[in-house]
Each structure stands twice: as C-alpha cells, then as structure tokens.
Amino acid sequence: MASTPAAPAVAPSLVDTLFQRSLNDLVKSLRADPSAAGEAVAVARALSEIHREIRAPDAATKSVALQKLTYLSSLHFAPVGTHLLAFPAIELLASPHLPHKRLAYLAASLSLHPASLSLLPLATHQLHKDLSPSSAGAAHQQHLSALALQLLASPAAAAAPDLPVHLAHDLVPHLARGSPRAIAAAARVIAASPSAAVPVLFKPLAACLASPDPRASTAAAAAFCDLSAPPADATPFLPLAPDLYNLLTTSRSNWALIKVLKVFARLAPLEPRLAARIVDPVCQLLTRSSAMSLTFECIRTVLTALPAHDAAVRLAIGKAKEFVAADDDPNLRYLGLLALGLLGPAYASTVNDCRDAIVKSLGDADTNIRQEALHLIMGMVNENNIMDIAGMLISHVAKSDPEFANDILGAVLAACGHNVYEMVVDFDWYVSLLADMARTLLCAQGDEIGRQLVDVGLRVRDARPELVRSARTLLIDPALLGNHFLFPVLSAAAWVSGEYVDLTKDPVELVEALLQPRTSLLPISVRAVYIHAVFKVITWCFSVYVGRLGDSGMAVDVMFDRLAADQTVGSESNVALVSGEEQDIGASTVRKDPFSHESILYMINLIQTTVGPLINCNEVEVQERALNLIGFVHLVREIQELNKRNVADGDKPSRLEELVKTMQTVFCQELGPVSVNAQMKVATPDGLILNENLVELAGIVSEDDTTPSTSIFFYPCSRHSADTRDELAVSIDSSSLSEHRKRHGLFYLQTGKTEDEPNDYPQANDSLPSSSNNSVNDDKLKTAELVFAGKKSTATKSRPKVVKLDTEDFLSSMMPSANVPKEDPLSGALRDVLLGSDAKALSSQRASDINLEGMLNKTSSNESSSQQIENLGSHPASRSSSRTSKQQNHDKEKGTNPPESDGKEPRKHRSSGRSGHRQGKHKHREKSSTQPDTIPQAPVIQDFLL
C-alpha cells in the first residue's frame, strides 16, 4: 500500500477512522458558516483532516477522504497537491468494491491534470482490465467499462500521449458493439492523438455510421462532427459522405440530423458535387421538420454551404424571417437574425425586405438581439443608403444604453472609414456626421473620430471647408472641454482649424475659442496642439494683414496712422502694443474685419495674457509651443518698436512682411497622407553609401515601413528661447525646414509630376467671401498640387477625390504570408492511414503507392496548391493505380463489415455506385487539375453519391 505513514504524528488514528466525517457532514459544516472567512476555516480544517485520512490503509476511509477532497477541489477550488489526489485515486481504481471504484474514477476524471500525468500510466493496466470482458455479470461489466471510458474521454487523459496508444485496441470491440459511450470516447482519443489512434479506431468508428442502431449512428455522426470542426481540416472526411447521406435521408433522430448537417456544411465547400446532392433532402427537412433546432440547423446549412441553390436559399430566408418575427421568443429572434447575418452580400436586398423588423430589433431589450441587428444593418450598408442608415443609427444612439450606443458609433465609424472612406460620397455630410457623433451624449469613440477628422482633412480636399466649419462648432463649445472622451476629437479639431486656417471665416473667434479659460482642463498633448493651432492662425492673420498693407500700400498705412492719431496720444497705441495691457478694444469693431489692425492687436494681447503664463509651464510640450508663440509675438512687437524709434515709415511694413513671409513658409507646405511604401520609393542620393554606414538601421527602417501611417503631425522645430531669438535665427530655422521638406518632399509624393498640371479641384476657398488671401492660397495651392499631383480626377466626378495611396501594393505584399495554410495533424494522420493501409493491400502496387504517399506527404507539408497540381499531373499512372487499389480495398472493407439488418437499401445503392464508379473516375481525373484542394483525398471518395 502506498500509505506508509511518513510520520507517526500524521498517521490516521483509530479515532479518525471510526469518527470520520462523511461528505454530507463536510457539506453541513461548510454551510454552517456561509461567510467567506467561515468557509475558509472549514475548508482548511477539512483539508488537514483529509490529509491524515487519505493515508489510511483502509479503502473505505481512503475513499471517503478522496470523495471529500474531490468535492473540495471541484466546488471550493481548494488548492490540492497534484499527487495527494492522484495517488489514492489511481490506487482505488483497482478496488473490487464498486462504490470505491466509482469514487476513484470520478476523482481521476475530475481532478487529474497534466502535472499529474506522470501517474496516469499507472492506471493504464486498470483501464485495460476494466475495458476487457471479465467473468463478472454483463451489467456489472458494462458499468465498469463505462467508468473506464469516462476516464479515457476526460480532458486529463487527452493530454497523456501513451494512454491512447495502449488502450485504442481495447476500444475496438466496444465500437463494434456500437456503444455510444465508446464512440464518444474514441472521438476524444482520436482528437487527442491522431497519429496513434487513427489507424486503429477510424475504420471501426466509420462503420458505426452505418450501424442499424440509431444510438450508435447518432453518436458516430456526433463524433465525426466534432472531429471535422474547425480548425481541423474536413477534407479527410469526404469519403464518409455516402454513409452520412444515408443517415440524412433515413434517420429520424433530430440529434443525428443536426450533426450530419453540420458535417455536410463543412464538406460541401470542398466537393462541389455534394451541394447539389444534399440540397433536396435538406429542403425537405426544412419544410417538414417541426423541431426548431433542426429547422435552424437546416437554415444555417443552406445559407453557409449551399449559397448557389437559389430556391433553397429563399426557403431558408423565409424560415429565418419567421424566426425573426417570433415575438414571444427572444431566442428565436436572436437566432433568426444570426441566420440572416450568414447571408452574403448577394442577398442584401432580400435582407432589406425585413429591414423594418431588424431596425425594430435595435431597440430590443436583449443585448444579443441588438448586436445582431446592428451587425445585420451594417451588412446592408452600401454607398446609396449609407446616409440613411447612418442617420437612422445615430438617432438610435440617444435611445440606447452607453455600451450599445458606442457599439453603434463604432460600427458607423468602421463602416464609413472602411477602405479609405470607400462608401462615403458626400464628405460634407460625413464631416458633419463626425461632429454630430462627437457631440452625442454617450460618445466614447473620441480616438477614432479624431483620427478620421484629421484623416479626412489630409485626404479629401473638398471636405476641408466643411471640416473647418465643423471644427469651429466643436471648439467654441465650452461644454465639450469637460468631457475627457472628446479630447482626441478636440485635438483633431484644433489641428484642422490651424492647418486649414485659410478656410476660416472668423480667425478672431477661433483664437478666442482656442484660448478660452476652460482649455486648462485639457491634457498636455491636446493643449500643445491648441497652442500650435493659435500660432498657425496668428501667422496667417499677419500674412493677410501684411498682404493688405502691400496691396493697398499707403491706404492701409494711412489707416494705420490715422488710427494712431485717433487715440489721444499717438504713442499710446504703441504702448498698448508693447505692454499688451489695453485689451478693451471693442469686440464689435474687431468682429467687423478680422484682419484689421485692431483685430490683430486684440489677438496679440489675448495671446500674451493667456499663453504668456504658460512659458513657465513645467510640461515641455506646452512650454515649448508657448515659447514659440510668445517669441513670435515679441518679434512683431520689436519690429513695431523699431519702427517707432527710427520713424522710417516705409521700413515698417517691409520688416514685418519679411518676418511674416518667413513664418508663412514654415506652415505653407501642405501635409498629406504617406504611403506605407514611400520609403522604398526614395532614390538613394549620390554619394550616400547605405551599405556601409546605415546597415545597422535596416531593422529599424523596415519596422517603420510596415506600420501604415495615416496622418502626420509635423511641428516646426524652433529651439531658440524667446530671449535669444532673432529674425535671422528664425529664417535660418524655417529655411532649413523648408529645405528639408523640399529635399524630402518625395516622401509625400506618389509620383513626380510637373507643377503646372491643371488643378482639377475647385478652389478650396471659393465659398469664402474674402478674396484678400489669394496670395497665400496661391502659395498653398502650388505646394498642394505637388502633393496631389499623383492623382487626377475629372471635373464631372461628383464624389470628391480621396487621396488613397498604394494600399493594393501593401495588401499584395502581405498576401503570401496570409495564404500559407497550417498543417493539421488530424488530417495528416487520417491521410496517412487511408493511404498507408492501401500501400499494403496490393504488394504489386507498393512501389508506386509509396511513391505517391511520399509525394503527398511532401505536398501536404509544402501546402502549395500549385505544386500539388504539378506533382499530381506528373504522376498520372501512380495516381490511378493507387485509386483502383483503394477502391478495391474500400469495397472489401465494406464487404467484411456489412450492416446486419436494414442493409438492403444501402447495399443496393452501393452496387449501383460500383458500376457507375468507373465512368465517374475518368470524369474526376479530368477535373483534377482544376481542383487542387480535393485531390489528395479525392481517391477514396465514392462516386455513387455524387
């Protein structure tokens, strides 16, 4: 006995044995104190007790201890040492006393796990004994084998590699008897170790399919359904099609029919002739069956596997609609929607018929139903109805709970953004939809909305005016600043308004919005974007202002002077400029003309008071941008002051102009989306020897290339502090930046094109009332042309151009790796056994068979379909001979294992199939070159079904 007491202190005493608590006592003690702490104490006490008792030499004490331990580990998650439980369990397996044996088997099947697998071989002999016939009574014996099969099918045994090897043969007689238990266990064993179990168990298991006992055939259908489930490859099960077909037409068990349908749904795509064959029986079941489960399975089979059979699909859709209309049963409604979701796009119009019901389901109390309805609706979306559907969905957002509201938003965003806004025709609509989505109460999709706002801006030129309008509405709303989900959206809106500032109607308002007090609620990264946007806006305003000075020359200048004279003292206005204290310039006058002197002054003052304090901010991102902005403002003021002192009237605008022009160049170049392959298209400059000095960077570069970038944020780098900054430094900085852009402009380009290409786009700022900013726009447009030169669009096209870089290239470069299928051990083993056994059947064919087998193995490891075609095509002789031998062998097999009763009908089928087989084979061989997928297994399929 294994229970040699390790120490006398823990050895079970007589008292322990006599007054051992039963499982019921244990349960009662656990229930006495239902609190967590009380239970923990009771469990700990029970465990220490069990530790003693389980060492008892006496089987009864041990079995009760084992029972208690199993209970605790199963339902109270008591941590049990792997061997503490496994040893006594395996020991008691051998007990002649049935209750003890049952407890041991239960303990073993529940609690064994891979860590204790080293002990499982100890049980092998006992399992073998219990599985083989003994002198005990039939009922007793059946019960014993049931226990053993139970353990054999348990998950622990599935992980033990040698159990199936040793016990597979013991299963065979049970399979021959057609015991459902043995069939289920055999399925588990085959799934666990295909290579060892398939040669022994596959054929007896297949024979069970044809068994006259409905319980056996049902269990066998279930077993094959389980074995053919994805991710396993269903191809090796094609030869079973005739038996499964028999079952489909003759069985009256709904369970069997469901399983058979499931197998056929997996086989039909592999063998085109199968679908035509099964469509009639499936339709009959569909119309005839009263069981909902079977009806649903028929619907699923038709919709997934028989999409080419129109009548059947219509029938199935009709049934699915009945399911959807089942008001009293949410389960049927859910499954009906699920079934409709299986339909391909070809039947989108059919689904559309029940759109009302589906839309109604969006408001269902059931999350599942809502999700499925949403999924279905998203499946219906095309470019014609996307506006309706998105509008309808957004109106649903307000009525939904937060989680589902965001599911809807996410679905709309994903659908509209799919494949670079493939379905969006009207971008003005889409941009305002994005803004509306951001403003919905429960929106938590800020990241994606923000990304798309910027992305649309970069890609769709025509959408920019609307984009800027939408950004304005988002930015001026102080309420949005409190919602942390919207920060990415606000960040995007700020960036958009800064980048496309020339489309803004009212820059003063924009600056006010960007500098409103509540922006202090924003996180650092977003604040930095805000400040930078202000920088862009003020630069642009200055350029327009200076441009006007230049245009109307003295007129503005006079105005400038008159303005100064209007003030009581001329210097006061300059003082105001310098000190920035006088902020009370009437907002109404500012509003009238955003590019007037007052407006500029007002903005500068506003910037200085609000951004000024931020130069001491301890966040570098904010600090740096604040310094940039304040530095620029200081420069402007210095020039102003210089003017004042030198009184060189004509000099002032020119100095200012120079500065503003310099700044303008910093921001003039338009940013565009970057192709993932851009880096590869850059020609290597002369004199740069990449192999020598950059070879170590190869890894980094390729890494960067594979991450698709959809948008860029480009900040000018000015590292000068406000104090030391001067105009020269700025111009150097900016010119080197533009130099950089010029040189690396290729990054943003797809193909080089001449600049004088006619611009197909309507003027981006046509809608703007002001025409004073033309010079700036010209500048921008020219550079923009560079960016967009790669694509041309016709003027008649209603949908605006969406810049879409070479995604096809990218996809095609990804494809090969995605196409490589993985090797499936089960199908490999099945293939081996089916082909291998044939090699032995006819010794004269052995050489060619081995040749074939080796070849198939090779191709299966390569898994390249084209190679398969080549190889098979080059060995036509070996192929056909192996097929003949296989067919003979298969027939022999059937002959030795005929169905006992009720076999008349199937046998007739078979004999007729045999005669028809010869012609079928030729046909099949001709087809072989076009069906590489089914070839390796095709030899064994019987043609009478097909």
Add this chain to the structure above:
Amino acid sequence: MIQAVMVISTQAKPRLLKFYNFQAPEKHQDLVRSVFQLLSASPDSVSNFVKVDTIFGPGTKMVYKHLATLYFVFVFDSSENELAMLDLIQVFVEILDRCFKNVCELDIVFNFNKLHTILDEMILGGQVIETSSEQVVKSVEEIERLEKQSSTTSFIPKSITERFTR
C-alpha cells in the same frame, strides 16, 4: 462538443462544475466568476445565448437557464446546435426532477456524486450520449442497484475489525 457544464447558484456558488476541455484548476474559480458576471448581468426574458469567446476561446457560446435559485449553464462550440443545447438543459433538469422528486438546490448541494453520475450518463467527453430522460433515470437506478449489491461489506471498515480481532 460541449466544453463545460456548470450549475451555479444565484449566490455565485458553484454547485456542479464539469469541464470537458482541460482547464487548469487554478483557473476554475475565475471561469465561474466571469460566467456568473455574464449571468447576473443579463435580465430575465432575454435570449439565453451568450458569446463567451473571451472566456472559453474562439467560437464558444454559452446557453443558460435560470430556474429558481440556480443557473444551469452549458458551454459549447460550433459543433453543437444552440436550440438543441437549450433542450438538453431541459432534459437535464427533468432528469434531476425525476431522480430527486421535485429537485431543489439542497438536493444538488448534498448529492455531489449522484449529480455527476447523472451528468455522465448524458454526456461523455463533451459528446451527448443519451437524450432520453427515461433512459438516463433507468441507468442511474441501475447503477445504484449495482452499488448496493456490491456493498455487502459491513459498515465497520475492515481495518477496524482487524484491529479488534488481533
């Protein structure tokens, strides 16, 4: 195949756990907890199916029935039919009702072994082997008869009688 059968009380206490795919014992508690969260989150009179890909792996679904103080939960994959699983729960409950004569939670609490016996008569290795409640009840009764027959030994364990006869 069926991946797991669970009976969980409305107090989140597991009453029966059986996994047909290997799940590490230390994970059982988490599995029960996450399943119970799903159960308690779903109101009555909604569909009984829940996708549990995140808990039991891709393609798995769970069907449950809420009866009195217990949830009956079956977890299954794409090889099982949803409505058939719902029926199977019904069959299971019916069998319990017949075996325990008006089953209640206490019957299930105090009959750990019998519960497993019943379940094992229905499902083996994740495969349904018997769907007729009469047949299962008959088998369970037969097993009890065999066990009684086998336990002809005395109530006092052998080791004790040995000690006394020494």
